[in-house]
Amino acid sequence: MKLYGILGLTIGALMAIVALTLLPSTVSNEEMTTLPYTGAVIGSGKFVETYNLPRAQVREMVFNGGLAVFLAGAIFFVGGSIGERLRQPSHHAPSAADGDTPSIQTPPIPAALDIPFSNDEATRNKMILAAIMLPIIMLVLVFLAAQLRLS
Numbered sequence: 067m068k069l070y071g072i073l074g075l076t077i078g079a080l081m082a083i084v085a086l087t088l089l090p091s092t093v094s095n096e097e098m099t100t101l102p103y104t105g106a107v108i109g110s111g112k113f114v115e116t117y118n119l120p121r122a123q124v125r126e127m128v129f130n131g132g133l134a135v136f137l138a139g140a141i142f143f144v145g146g147s148i149g150e151r152l153r154q155p156s157h158h159a160p161s162a163a164d165g166d167t168p169s170i171q172t173p174p175i176p177a178a179l180d181i182p183f184s185n186d187e188a189t190r191n192k193m194i195l196a197a198i199m200l201p202i203i204m205l206v207l208v209f210l211a212a213q214l215r216l217s
Contacts, residue, residue: 067142067145067146067149068142068143068146068147068149068150069146070139070142070146071139071140071141071142071143071144071145071146072139072143073139074135074136074138074139074140074142074143075136075139075140075143075201076139077132077135077139078132078133078134078135078136078137078138078139079132079136079201080132081128081129081131081132081135081136082129082132082133082136082205083132084128084132085125085126085128085129085132086125086129089121089124089125089128090121090125091117091118091121091122091125092115092116092117092118092121093115093116093118093121094113094114094115095113095114095116096109096110096111096112096113097109097110097112097113097114098110133205136201136205140198140201140202143198144194144198147194
């Protein structure tokens with residue numbers, strides 16, 4: 067599941083980048099001129115770029131699709147990371163439910179006295195959070211910059 071998340075993150079980011087950089091939203095039309103005296107309209111040989119609404123809509127749909135794939139990939143990555151951590155063996159005192167009855171009854175450990183996370187695990191958690199939050203923050207900043215540019 068973590069691999070699907072990484073693939074989703076990569077494909078979604080690539081789709082969004084392709085939509086913003088490679089998909090055109092304009093078409094090239096020949097500039098028309100009117101001949102004096104006759105009123106006939108002919109091409110001047112110059113081409114101008116004009117916005118084409120269907121192309122702009124396709125560009126926006128591809129960008130939104132890439133964003134959806136990116137977010138789905140982030141969810142899969144987080145789910146895979148959590149699932150991976152839950153599958154790791156936990157260190158707990160043996161109980162009667164484990165199959166082996168302990169010879170000495172051990173009192174349950176209260177939550178306040180639980181063993182804290184190791185520094186390696188805390189560092190790993192920070193790296194996972196940074197790997198998830200940095201692309202999201204970057205996308206928000208790109209979105210805000212595009213909104214400011216349009217207004």
